[in-house]
Amino acid sequence: MEDHFQNPLRDIVLQKMYSGEWAGTMCLTEPGAGSDVGALKTTAKRNADGTFSIVGTKSFISGGDQDLSPNIIHPVLARIEGDPKGTKGISIFMVPKIRFNEKGELGEPNDIFCSGIESKMGIHGSATCTINFGDNGKCIGYLMGGERQGMPIMFHMMNEERQAVGMIGASLAGAAYLHALDYCKQRIQGQNVIAMALKVENAPAVPIIDHPDIRRMLIKMKSISEGLRALCLLCYFCMDNMFSAMFSKQLDPNANKEELDKQKEYWEGMIEILTPVVKAYATDMGMVVCDLAVQSYGGYGYCREYPVEQMMRDQKINSLYEGTNGIQALDLLGRKIGMKKGANFTNLLNYTKDAIDEAEKIDTLKPEAAIVKDALTACGITAKEFSKMIAVTPFVPLIGACDYLNCLGDALVGWLHLRIATEATKKFFDPSTSEQDKSFYRGKIEGAKFFINRITGLVIPKLENLKKDEQSAMNIPLESFAGA
Numbered sequence: 001m002e003d004h005f006q007n008p009l010r011d012i013v014l015q016k017m018y019s020g021e022w023a024g025t026m027c028l029t030e031p032g033a034g035s036d037v038g039a040l041k042t043t044a045k046r047n048a049d050g051t052f053s054i055v056g057t058k059s060f061i062s063g064g065d066q067d068l069s070p071n072i073i074h075p076v077l078a079r080i081e082g083d084p085k086g087t088k089g090i091s092i093f094m095v096p097k098i099r100f101n102e103k104g105e106l107g108e109p110n111d112i113f114c115s116g117i118e119s120k121m122g123i124h125g126s127a128t129c130t131i132n133f134g135d136n137g138k139c140i141g142y143l144m145g146g147e148r149q150g151m152p153i154m155f156h157m158m159n160e161e162r163q164a165v166g167m168i169g170a171s172l173a174g175a176a177y178l179h180a181l182d183y184c185k186q187r188i189q190g191q192n193v194i195a196m197a198l199k200v201e202n203a204p205a206v207p208i209i210d211h212p213d214i215r216r217m218l219i220k221m222k223s224i225s226e227g228l229r230a231l232c233l234l235c236y237f238c239m240d241n242m243f244s245a246m247f248s249k250q251l252d253p254n255a256n257k258e259e260l261d262k263q264k265e266y267w268e269g270m271i272e273i274l275t276p277v278v279k280a281y282a283t284d285m286g287m288v289v290c291d292l293a294v295q296s297y298g299g300y301g302y303c304r305e306y307p308v309e310q311m312m313r314d315q316k317i318n319s320l321y322e323g324t325n326g327i328q329a330l331d332l333l334g335r336k337i338g339m340k341k342g343a344n345f346t347n348l349l350n351y352t353k354d355a356i357d358e359a360e361k362i363d364t365l366k367p368e369a370a371i372v373k374d375a376l377t378a379c380g381i382t383a384k385e386f387s388k389m390i391a392v393t394p395f396v397p398l399i400g401a402c403d404y405l406n407c408l409g410d411a412l413v414g415w416l417h418l419r420i421a422t423e424a425t426k427k428f429f430d431p432s433t434s435e436q437d438k439s440f441y442r443g444k445i446e447g448a449k450f451f452i453n454r455i456t457g458l459v460i461p462k463l464e465n466l467k468k469d470e471q472s473a474m475n476i477p478l479e480s481f482a483g484a
């Protein structure tokens with residue numbers, strides 16, 4: 001396949017973008033093609049000089065237009081005239097907002113027009129635009145990679161984006177928790193529960209962090225946000241190992257290339273499974289944390305003067321873009337778990353065994369180790385049962401896909417908490433640990449115990465529930481959805 005996106009052009013664009021001089025976007029979505037990217041209508045017509053004329057409208061494009069950078073590079077998904085329908089016929093083009101010469105000097109505008117800016121619930125710092133390409137038939141694009149390779153090329157970028165979106169979900173959760181913690185230490189309201197029970201007269205009002213319900217919210221926020229961070233880091237750890245195997249193969253002349261290929265494949269497989277979980281679980285649970293943060297502030301949390309209101313609005317986008325969380329769940333159950341006859345998923349489950357064995361040897365963590373082990377085993381069993389059900393009662397796994405992904409997240413994050421608690425227990429009982437550090441490790445242990453007992457502990461009953469042959473969501477006739 002000929003690559004019309006010549007190297008000199010690529011070098012100019014990459015240098016300008018890596019230096020931060022020019023900005024970039026990702027142009028997939030169209031008014032009629034959201035989750036169903038294959039339905040796109042943007043076309044690419046061959047020109048005699050090897051370039052393409054691009055015509056179409058892309059919607060919801062982050063950073064689609066702005067005056068912060070002198071140029072914007074749009075990677076645009078489009079179908080070359082005559083190519084097949086669906087995702088198989090999609091190619092990807094480098095489309096600059098302003099054309100440029102071989103020296104990277106800017107020339108004429110490239111017939112790209114921002115026809116609208118979305119008025120959004122959150123992330124107001126990012127302009128989300130509708131962009132018209134080629135209204136006047138003069139929008140030039142350059143093919144990236146081969147023809148009809150648009151999806152694999154875009155997905156290379158999307159997978160990293162999905163991990164990054166998960167990390168944003170975890171980060172917003174962490175920030176919302178810390179704001180809530182600060183507020184709950186300062187806000188004075190109500191009396192201590194023991195003083196109330198004992199009917200102590202004139203008992204002083206206390207900071208709300210004294211109340212058990214506020215404690216519940218805070219430890220839930222702490223344990224979820226710290227667990228989500230660990231989940232994201234696990235995925236990055238797998239990426240580091242994958243790249244390490246790739247680079248060692250290229251750079252070390254004495255390397256065992258066969259062994260390094262196997263290692264690369266192993267870590268790549270772990271990333272395949274973890275990516276939809278990181279993206280969807282970290283953003284769904286990140287939203288739970290932001291919601292709890294608002295709740296712990298009471299009415300003030302609902303007001304713009306306090307930061308958690310913005311965090312909750314900003315968090316919501318993370319479950320929507322880069323493939324909605326519903327699409328991530330279908331990707332996990334329909335594609336990723338079954339990849340290589342389930343080998344990647346089996347590798348992930350096997351990978352958890354050493355840390356569980358270690359925790360089982362610590363008396364104070366034995367019950368938690370058992371909960372995590374059983375939850376992970378149940379996720380493996382349910383995945384097999386779901387794959388059999390697809391042929392018989394497909395709606396059961398399809399209705400359950402999102403909840404299954406979240407159960408797997410609850411089990412994996414429980415396992416990560418077990419690892420954290422194992423290390424924290426060692427440090428806590430180490431005589432050389434300072435009192436201040438002991439408080440830190442105690443926090444890790446209590447957070448882990450809360451998460452594993454209260455959240456991972458619910459995985460098995462939730463999975464049993466998901467497997468029930470209960471299909472009211474599909475049985476209900478459309479007209480019966482109407483209200484009272």
Ligand SMILES: Cc1cc2nc3c(=O)[nH]c(=O)nc-3n(C[C@H](O)[C@H](O)[C@H](O)COP(=O)(O)OP(=O)(O)OC[C@H]3O[C@@H](n4cnc5c(N)ncnc54)[C@H](O)[C@@H]3O)c2cc1C
Pocket residue numbers: 025026027028029033034035036059060061062063120123128317320321322323324325326327330
């Ligand atoms: C602020 C913001 C920034 C964005 N930035 C970009 C960007 O930079 N570049 C870009 O290309 N796009 C961008 N998007 C678009 C975003 O990726 C899409 O909104 C998203 O992919 C969903 O598409 P849709 O909105 O058309 O929803 P739809 O595809 O219409 O989905 C609606 C609902 O139906 C569900 N659904 C759809 N199909 C299925 C199915 N087969 N099975 C089960 N459920 C299904 C979805 O999960 C969702 O709940 C952005 C969106 C927003 C809001």
